[in-house]
Amino acid sequence: MSTPTSAVPVRAMLVLGTRPEAIKLAPVARAMSTGTRFDPIVVTTGQHREMLHQMLGLLCVDVRIALDVMRSRQQLSELTARLVGELGEVMRQQRPDLVVVQGDTTTALAGALAAFYEKIPVAHVEAGLRTGVIDNPFPEELNRSLIGRIARWHFAPTPRAAQHLLDEGVPPEQVFTTGNTVIDNLLWVLGEGSGTSAFRTGAKRILVTLHRRENQGDRMRGMGRALCRLAERGDVEIVLPLHKSPAVRDVLLPELEGRTGISLIEPLGYVDFAATLAECDLVLTDSGGIQEEAPSLSKPALVLRTTTERPEAVDAGAAQLIGTDPDAIVSTATALLDDPAAYRRMARAGNPFGDGQAAERVLAQLDEDFAADVPVTLASPRPYSTA
Numbered sequence: 001m002s003t004p005t006s007a008v009p010v011r012a013m014l015v016l017g018t019r020p021e022a023i024k025l026a027p028v029a030r031a032m033s034t035g036t037r038f039d040p041i042v043v044t045t046g047q048h049r050e051m052l053h054q055m056l057g058l059l060c061v062d063v064r065i066a067l068d069v070m071r072s073r074q075q076l077s078e079l080t081a082r083l084v085g086e087l088g089e090v091m092r093q094q095r096p097d098l099v100v101v102q103g104d105t106t107t108a109l110a111g112a113l114a115a116f117y118e119k120i121p122v123a124h125v126e127a128g129l130r131t132g133v134i135d136n137p138f139p140e141e142l143n144r145s146l147i148g149r150i151a152r153w154h155f156a157p158t159p160r161a162a163q164h165l166l167d168e169g170v171p172p173e174q175v176f177t178t179g180n181t182v183i184d185n186l187l188w189v190l191g192e193g194s195g196t197s198a199f200r201t202g203a204k205r206i207l208v209t210l211h212r213r214e215n216q217g218d219r220m221r222g223m224g225r226a227l228c229r230l231a232e233r234g235d236v237e238i239v240l241p242l243h244k245s246p247a248v249r250d251v252l253l254p255e256l257e258g259r260t261g262i263s264l265i266e267p268l269g270y271v272d273f274a275a276t277l278a279e280c281d282l283v284l285t286d287s288g289g290i291q292e293e294a295p296s297l298s299k300p301a302l303v304l305r306t307t308t309e310r311p312e313a314v315d316a317g318a319a320q321l322i323g324t325d326p327d328a329i330v331s332t333a334t335a336l337l338d339d340p341a342a343y344r345r346m347a348r349a350g351n352p353f354g355d356g357q358a359a360e361r362v363l364a365q366l367d368e369d370f371a372a373d374v375p376v377t378l379a380s381p382r383p384y385s386t387a
Helices: 019-033 049-058 076-094 106-117 140-150 159-167 181-192 218-231 246-256 270-279 290-296 311-316 326-338 340-347 358-371
Strands: 010-016 038-044 098-102 122-125 153-156 175-177 204-209 236-241 262-265 282-285 301-303 319-321
Touching: 010 019, 010 076, 010 106, 010 358, 019 038, 019 049, 019 098, 019 122, 019 181, 019 270, 019 358, 038 049, 038 076, 038 358, 049 270, 076 106, 098 106, 106 122, 106 140, 122 140, 122 358, 153 159, 153 358, 159 175, 175 358, 181 270, 181 290, 181 358, 204 270, 218 236, 218 246, 218 262, 218 326, 246 262, 270 290, 282 290, 282 326, 290 301, 290 311, 290 319, 301 326, 311 319, 326 340
Parallel strands: 010 038, 010 098, 098 122, 122 153, 153 175, 204 236, 204 282, 236 262, 282 301, 301 319
Antiparallel strands: none
């Protein structure tokens, strides 16, 4: 892989398939499109096809290539195989100078793997997050670690994430602490002021997101019952945008549909979700990115999981990792709703995930490396075990 001259734009293929990837790569794509140094080639795989393209338009991101890989109730192995094959073909046609992937999705893993097979260097945005439990979250923990074996550039959102990579043997000259691009995008969207909140009353407003595979089934059913108990207080408004997954809907709809104080709504567009987050009082979530967004807006977050790859928010006091037990969910949420001092401590804890300049740092590093008088190649070799 040769390095483009200064007169030739660097062809950067940004591969994304899910809403979180779109949110976190949008600042990078926008920054690339405003200058002449990079030619961003945005490829969508269709993992979240229904909610993706309209949102990308609102985020001022132009999609160059749109794949359609999803099939009804397909297995992860089927999805991964289809993604690697189709992305490999796109890369052979487009011949990018680098491939940019984000986070820990199946699209991100397949994009990195396809790029490796085509001998194209990979930049990993939001690198280095770890729970230390290979199947929790599933399959994201393994996905992110495998991408770490492939990537040439590791853009870590926090010093802790960067240290994970160094501990795993990644060369220090390939690890960069940037902050998280989700903060860039959240501040940009709120600055545009175009979103509409889903809350409709002046009650205590609770925003809930639930979707993780490891929580589906009986755990999620129990969490639904916990939400019903919170709603019975009579002074809260719970808004839950329902994930498109049938496994989520089949569990939550019977538990929550028609309950007073609970609004089950279709997934919100990102600008409306940002406005809803900005207006809420409390977040209950098993999602990843919202653990980073909520502290930016001084919203206490209760993480409904047994592990988190984002412990910085917990360490800062902006989030609590409370697990999935219904009694724990009800008691912890009730304590925050009823104790103003405890609420203020969490709300004022601060945001450990960045200052809104992460995308600029990513581009500056890529620009520096492609401007150097040496070829940009795949990641430097390192041992497969550091034990």
